[in-house]
Amino acid sequence: MQKPSIPQGTRDFGPAQVARRQHIFNVIRRTFEQFGYAPLETPTLENLSVLTGKYGDEGDQLLFKVLNSGNFLQNERRGVITPNVTAEDLDAGPKVVLPKIAEKGLRYDLTVPFARYVAMNRGTLTFPFRRYQMQPVWRADRPQRGRYREFYQCDADVVGTDSLLCEAEIVLMMAQVLNGLGLHDFTIKINHRGVLRNIFQALGGAGNENDLFVAIDKLDKIGREGVSKELLEKGFAASVIDTLFELLGVEGDYAEKLQRLLAGFATAGVESDHDRGYRGLAELADVHDLLVASGFRQFERLEFDPALARGLSYYTGCIFEVKINNVAMGSVSGGGRYDNLTGAFGLPGVSGVGFSFGVDRLYDCLESLDLFTETAETPTRCLLTHFDKESGLAALPLLAQLRAANIPSELYPDASKLQKQFKYADAKGIPLVLILGPEELAAGVVKIKILKTGEEKVLPIGEVVSALTV
Template structure:
């Protein structure tokens, strides 16, 4: 039998025990902030019906959905002419009924519709689960990654948007990030821009192109806009809008002048101003329009089709990395599943990118690198017998502890503690068993002291 070299699919990763401790530090920090703001946790299946997902993310998004082949002989009932045509796109609906979820928002909308008689509105939920995208793997971009989402449906209040700014600010600050920007825009402003150009029917084409500004620059955006049906005159009108500079207040004043004839655009401006007003009352404003870490960015488009109002994106300025969070308001997303006129708004944290940022900046606390607080040595059968009740007593006090599972030399046991970043080791020899005072060794500074079990528990935080 041939030996197969073990491997994993590109864009996926294994996570070691030490990495999981750090990842859980991120998840626990974010979820604690979600709970603080009144959000409750739910989970949805890894797989959704393909029809649930398609048509919700735009053509480019649909191409990145991982399809799941039907079970059994999925080709047996396919007409011969379809098979000989060798067109995989035409076969998808016949051979794939399910898909891996692309994000957590559309499955959430499906969940709301299916459980609408069991939940109270407004419904505030958070969800921390993996999603999959058939994208090209690169630094900070994976095919399997976790999202940490919070959404509220059934409320038109822009207080929700303001609180999402606070959630981003509090969670990222708790994780140790100091220099980050929360970008905000409104899809109605972008729709207004499309209106004054005279191309309202091309709003999606415009937002998809503008959303790539950071990646391909203005020349690249210009080329794509031309390909999507915009003229040189349209681009000349767009250019000064996209290039808007100045404070948030100055940008809003400029936009109000530019969009004076667009009712939709002015409504978007009004919504942004309302969000800023709520933030002022929530006391994180420096001046009327200058908010800590918050920037009005007209080029922010968020290429997903379902956004209809305020949109968000978060970037760290300390590491070269793409966005580490994003979201926005979506009106009537549940309408696609038969429940109309239910507005919603939500945000997401990119946990995997946040992990990479914290790792590069060395921001994980020491407590996020340890799983066991204390290791009890094991030198022989007699010491083992003495140690087991001690082990249980320490665990009963809520301290994570373990015993070296078999008798071994001290050097080997110390190396085990070092490898696992265990900060303390209890040494139990004949003197310790006789006196009842155990040797507690601090692995960081090498200091040792003779103490009772009760004193160990007090010292280690029991």
């Protein structure tokens, strides 16, 4: 006999948790579909040839690899068996052994499988192709609070168009989902990789562009001092770093920041790269105009932050990140435009833009803000009591009617003590108990008890369903 357990970093979701998670998925799905995004599902297992090298060295380490089935230590060809893994392979280490014993891995994100899907189906897809995908991903990360080894991502991407309408719609969808979940106090940060490039140019081409972006990305965590220190070590001059923080720290509203950066770039002699001056600033202005035209009303929640960098990812245009204010939690959503997502799979030059919600983080935010209303451990609305065999049988037609009226209902399966049946309803959070004892049956009535209030009413059997569906 063993004491059962589940792997570190994984979770069971009981009925109340599934119902709450389902609520989050429904709000996201409804929003994605209202905006014309169509569902896609890709396999849990992907070939390691598809996954490896797409997430950096650290990502390759964190991929869950699946052992080849059958005898993974042997090769068989035309009945001749030879060793697959040798003692020399063991000495050479996991880099040599791994490709011999594992050719599949678990989905690590939804972006690479999407790119793989688009490349594989290029001939039959109609572009622009808008897809959403809500599936779990797996990472062999060290588990800690808010970080799991199996967790859901909800992505929406559109590929095959460079229209900035798509960027504006990402802001609209982010706001609609958060408002729909009751998370009204949020900040959507927006920036543009072009702005970051222009800032780099304004520094006079000092140091390395990637070093700069990596350092800026840490501003939230290590502050201005930490970033300065890192940049000095990387060979940036102190005066250049001052210019950097002047540009990153421009104040004002969305439009004012655009104006001030424009002036800053011009002063620093940055050459324009767009028919309207600087591409990043011009596109951010367009996104703003499109939001105004779309009737977006929460501009106080949209912040142009020139210091938003989104790491060393494949983004090339607008980038986004969302935080819930007054909750100690990382970003709950993020995304951006990329120019070459499918290039690694032989389909270059497909521009697209997408973003992702982290369901587990949204769940934790909703819980810490006490915004979940659903607590029942069952969908059941009515529990019919069971006195004895005869009254049990007599309850079955009413049970069938309730279910036919889409009112989830149960007859307590055994003729246990009434107290036990009430305790069951209470523990499960079933709101109504319908009492059909011999007396009620003789009188052709049902006694309905509302558990929360203790209120009771007696109704003729034939009126119960209509009373409950009103």
